[in-house]
Amino acid sequence: MNKILKAIESNAVSKPRQIAFRGQNHIGDVQSISYFELNKEVDMVANLFLAMQAKCIALRADNSLDWLVIDLAAMKAKVCLVPVPTFFTDQQVEHTLAESGADVLVGDWKDKVDPITCIRNMPIYLYASGNERRYLPETSKITFTSGSTGSPKGVCLSEQNIENVSLALAKSMEADQVCHLSLLPLSTLLENVTSIYVPILLGITSQIYKSETLGLTGSSQLNVKAFAEALVQFQPNSMVLVPAILMALIQLVSREPALSDSLKFVAVGGARVAPELIEQAHQLGIPAYEGYGLSEFASVVSLNTENHSKAGTSGRLLPHVEAKLSEENELLIKGNSALGYINEPFTDEWFATGDLASIDSEGYVTIEGRKKNQIISGFGRNISPEWVESRAQVFLPECPMVVTGDAEASLTAIVGAGKAIEERIERLNQTLPDYARIKNLLIVSDMSARKEWFTSNGRPKRKHIESWASCIHKQYIADPLVTAKTVKTQFEYSEI
Known part of the structure; x- marks a missing residue:
């Protein structure tokens, strides 16, 4: 059993009444789950997946407490999970299902087949994709990128990949952070890791609300007024933002300084961040720190923190990762690399990121830009x-x-x-x-x-x-x- 699941069991014994997650369920009701209840729910749903003999589960739904229970239960049952972004087009969804060979669908799939049951407010469907399993052995999760073209690419991650990055991030967090707010879609690997696994390892409370409650629509639209109201109501200590939302937060705090009072750590990733933006955030009391990551390395690769930060960089490498530059200054990375893409295992020792970068004498990584023409939007989407x-x-x-x-x-x-x-x-x-x-x-x-x-x-x-x-x-x-x-x-x- 990995350390994330062990932490659930340990917390259920040592602090059973501690709230693990607070937020909304799939149908929008506000609820809380203690660590004792979380351990019980994860066991129950994992046993259901085992009884169904599920091989690969495709989960498509908005953020909710039910989403995270399904995610953790699949991990415990050792069933491959495929988070499907709700903003994918019909063509991208069909591609995702065909590539993964999913045999069980959970969540919002009314257009596919009739549900066979419902668990934690989530409908469950059996699905015949017509394809044999193509994902790599030992795959725990397949994360599909938004896709630089219309066909997203599936990255096969092992349980060890996910555990490594979660442990490293948990060690980098400050001990006085007790309340995290999940803002981005949980189907995004970065948010999946930072809003579910890291809080469990730290034994703190993570707040999981539906996107609309927080002012988010789709993958790249923000109702700033609703976002501000959420900050007042939920008083988070930590969040993960993309640059476009950081810009919105800066505008908000410049008008209402008290909105940043509860914040202790705000990680920013998904696209390059201008140093001036980070500096402006710090001047306003927003503890924003830029990081860098790839799905091929289970999300985060490097990160600035309160104790180790340098403006204009993406921070230092996490302990389990190594990096060097090619002759063309392309960033090459090894350590915690994914198993590979679907039906395409990684065999090279060093992974070529496609990013031009520099690494200074103190180990800080600076991303200069894409090697090719690919656009990375302010919301972290590859286009x-x-x-x-x-x-x-x-x-x-x-x-x-x-x-x-x-x-x-x-x-x-x-x-x-x-x-x-x-x-x-x-x-x-x-x-x-x-x-x-x-x-x-x-x-x-x-x-x-x-x-x-x-x-x-x-x-x-x-x-x-x-x-x-x-x-x-x-x-x-x-x-x-x-x-x-x-x-x-x-x-x-x-x-x-």
């Missing part, structure tokens, strides 16, 4: 601009388009002029998952006039285009080729 651009050809065949938005809260499309551009962009957005939709639109009257934007064979020079788009957004300088601008921001601070 290939070529994917969105190719989808746009269906709706705007006569209009060239280039997509930008690395580390931003939303994507920007620079597009040639044409009829009903905005309407056609909206139609395009309906075919994309929410994190890959175009929210900012710059219409250029004649993109062909920008010779410096394209190579001789017509391929976009992305750095030139991104630089121009950044100037437009930051300075709003009038440009003779810009005939229209539509900027739909993720956060409406004026509503507060």
Whole structure:
């Protein structure tokens, strides 16, 4: 039995009445679960999975206390679990089920088959995927990335992978933190680890509420007023944020300083964070610390903490991880690497991350950027601009388009002029998952006039285009080729 499950049993004996998790169940009722009750519930559901002879469980549901019990029960029953993000498109969901070969579905699957039973408010379905098991031996969890294209990639993680990173993070936390708030979707590996496993190892209380209660919709939309109200009500000591939500928190605290009073540790990851943003947070009393991680290493690889922090870096490596740079300054990592991708075991000693980086003499890692063109949004979603651009050809065949938005809260499309551009962009957005939709639109009257934007064979020079788009957004300088601008921001601070 791994140390996470042992901690549940130990806490159930040493402090049975201590609240392990507080929040909402799957149907929205507010409840609490003590460590004694958690141990009992996990055992009961694990026995159910064993009786069903479940091999691979796909869990699709909003955050809830029921979600975490299903997750821990699958771990105890040694059944592979596949968390399925609720913001995946139908095509991505079908791909996930087909790739994993899931035989049991738990949660929101009304469109599939009729449920056979219900456990902890969660419907359970038997499912015939038609595929044999393709995940690797010893796989405890398959985490599917949001996908840089329409087909997410499944990372096979062992129980040991998950235990290693959870223990390392628990050791890095301050002892006086007694109340964590889960904000991001639990289907996100980082949130899964930091909101369930780490609090159990620390023996503290974690608060798990539905996304709407906290102001979150989908993967990248935030109701700032609801978020502020949640901070007042739940008084968390710790949270994990993506950069876009950190920016919202900074705006909130700048107006209502008391909102940060309870905070002792705020980890920020999922995308690059500007050093100025971290500095601004600290000046406002927000203890924000940047980290870096990969699904291929069970989430966190490096982290800044209160005692070991350097602005502009992603912190020091966790103890079980080693890193070095290639000749091209690509970050290479080993230690706690995943088993591999579905049907594709890792065999190399060092894993090439695809990130350009530097490592200073004190061991602090700085991520410089992606080796290729992949965009990582401010909400931590991986997006290939070529994917969105190719989808746009269906709706705007006569209009060239280039997509930008690395580390931003939303994507920007620079597009040639044409009829009903905005309407056609909206139609395009309906075919994309929410994190890959175009929210900012710059219409250029004649993109062909920008010779410096394209190579001789017509391929976009992305750095030139991104630089121009950044100037437009930051300075709003009038440009003779810009005939229209539509900027739909993720956060409406004026509503507060």
